Amino acid sequence: MAQLSDDCFAHGGALTRLDVALADLAQRLVPVAGIQELPLAACAGRALAEPLRARVAVPPRDNSAVDGYAVYHDDLALDAETRLPVIGRAAAGHPFPDMQPRGTAVRVLTGAVMPMGSNGVHPDTVMMQEDCRLDGDHVVVRPGIKRGANRRLTGEDVALGEVVLPAGRILSAADLALAAASGHASLTVHRLLRVALLSTGDEVHEPGGTLPDGGIYDANRPLLAALLRAAGCAVSDLGIQPDRREYLARTFAAAADHDAVVTSGGVSTGDEDHVKAAIEAAGGKLHFWRLAIKPGRPVALGQIGNVPFFGLPGNPVAALLTFCFFARPVLQRLGGADPAPLRAFAVTSGFPYRKKADRREWVRVSLREDGRGGWRAEKYPVDGAGVITSLTRTDGLIELPEELLRLEPGDPVRFYPYAVLGL
Numbered sequence: 001m002a003q004l005s006d007d008c009f010a011h012g013g014a015l016t017r018l019d020v021a022l023a024d025l026a027q028r029l030v031p032v033a034g035i036q037e038l039p040l041a042a043c044a045g046r047a048l049a050e051p052l053r054a055r056v057a058v059p060p061r062d063n064s065a066v067d068g069y070a071v072y073h074d075d076l077a078l079d080a081e082t083r084l085p086v087i088g089r090a091a092a093g094h095p096f097p098d099m100q101p102r103g104t105a106v107r108v109l110t111g112a113v114m115p116m117g118s119n120g121v122h123p124d125t126v127m128m129q130e131d132c133r134l135d136g137d138h139v140v141v142r143p144g145i146k147r148g149a150n151r152r153l154t155g156e157d158v159a160l161g162e163v164v165l166p167a168g169r170i171l172s173a174a175d176l177a178l179a180a181a182s183g184h185a186s187l188t189v190h191r192l193l194r195v196a197l198l199s200t201g202d203e204v205h206e207p208g209g210t211l212p213d214g215g216i217y218d219a220n221r222p223l224l225a226a227l228l229r230a231a232g233c234a235v236s237d238l239g240i241q242p243d244r245r246e247y248l249a250r251t252f253a254a255a256a257d258h259d260a261v262v263t264s265g266g267v268s269t270g271d272e273d274h275v276k277a278a279i280e281a282a283g284g285k286l287h288f289w290r291l292a293i294k295p296g297r298p299v300a301l302g303q304i305g306n307v308p309f310f311g312l313p314g315n316p317v318a319a320l321l322t323f324c325f326f327a328r329p330v331l332q333r334l335g336g337a338d339p340a341p342l343r344a345f346a347v348t349s350g351f352p353y354r355k356k357a358d359r360r361e362w363v364r365v366s367l368r369e370d371g372r373g374g375w376r377a378e379k380y381p382v383d384g385a386g387v388i389t390s391l392t393r394t395d396g397l398i399e400l401p402e403e404l405l406r407l408e409p410g411d412p413v414r415f416y417p418y419a420v421l422g423l
């Protein structure tokens with residue numbers, strides 16, 4: 001298995017654009033999740049470990065796309081009906097056993113392989129049954145059909161030996177259909193990245209219990225556990241850890257049999273932030289990545305031994321955004337995936353907005369129909385980094401690029417539905 005370099009997550013501390021940070025990390029990262037062979041049915045969501053080549057062409061043989069009659073196009077009159085004897089039948093899985101002579105028709109059903117001719121000349125066209133009339137044991141076909149109509153060609157979907165899926169592909173349901181059609185019963189995929197997840201904070205408590213004065217319930221573990229699973233990770237729940245260096249250090253040392261550790265809280269540089277000290281006490285290193293994004297405070301990245309560490313902010317909205325736009329693609333790379341860039345959709349802004357230069361910003365919005373077939377994004381009225389309803393009562397995020405200073409109503413903006421972010 002590949003090893004990360006000793007100081008894979010080092011960072012100079014300068015304010016860094018998100019795309020620069022991600023490109024920089026992509027250069028340094030190698031997959032740390034091992035590989036395994038799994039039956040197709042278990043492969044959805046896994047990262048393919050090697051390029052997949054087709055073992056057969058798809059379709060494997062020329063075949064009929066409709067129910068009808070296989071004919072030689074050259075037998076058909078150009079501007080009159082043609083009457084041909086029906087000499088046999090082919091259905092899906094039941095090829096016509098003989099050679100089809102010129103001047104004849106064979107009844108074919110959808111998916112039946114095209115009958116064979118001789119001397120390199122084969123029936124090449126299928127007349128749809130709706131365009132034919134039966135007359136005893138003959139079929140009468142209309143003029144005007146194109147050569148090759150209603151015939152699917154060998155390999156028109158996939159050629160034999162073609163790479164159908166690249167290494168690093170996160171396998172979708174359709175990918176599994178393609179792998180199966182091209183002859184694969186199992187695939188070589190990466191193991192799930194095993195991620196240890198914990199929350200930090202003396203004020204943070206498990207929901208269900210009574211809440212002491214000054215306490216809050218842990219919102220981040222359920223949030224991040226679900227996001228991690230959607231990103232293709234296996235999650236170990238290490239609970240809530242108090243703001244005490246010794247406890248945290250012990251937990252981090254115990255988590256070192258995982259592929260990565262993800263925490264929330266305790267990584268701003270306030271007095272009560274003990275994560276850095278605890279990582280160092282556990283023999284690790286921590287670096288604060290100052291990303292030019294809002295919301296999102298410094299995200300801490302480090303290593304405990306060879307195990308990557310992700311320290312996300314404590315506020316749930318900031319934890320979510322830093323996870324989705326930063327930690328997620330990094331974790332996916334560690335898991336062997338080559339994550340596709342997130343796809344945003346063009347909508348128009350329904351509100352004015354001012355922002356600082358050189359910083360990427362996300363605004364929580366609901367979509368309204370604009371009456372012209374498009375969508376208008378309306379900003380959620382409350383936008384604190386701890387306001388969880390701002391996530392549940394909106395449809396997604398608009399992304400305001402670094403260069404932008406002011407947004408006016410009617411301006412085009414990029415919109416990410418929450419589903420795109422794995423929510």
Ligand code: AMP
Binds near residue numbers: 216219264267
């Ligand atoms: P911190 O990053 O630890 O300074 O926390 C920032 C804010 O997020 C504080 O108001 C914390 O109480 C809050 N917070 C931290 N962890 C959680 C959590 N697991 N669930 C909900 N809020 C949290």
Ligand code: MG
Binds near residue numbers: 200201265266272314
């Ligand atoms: Mg805290």
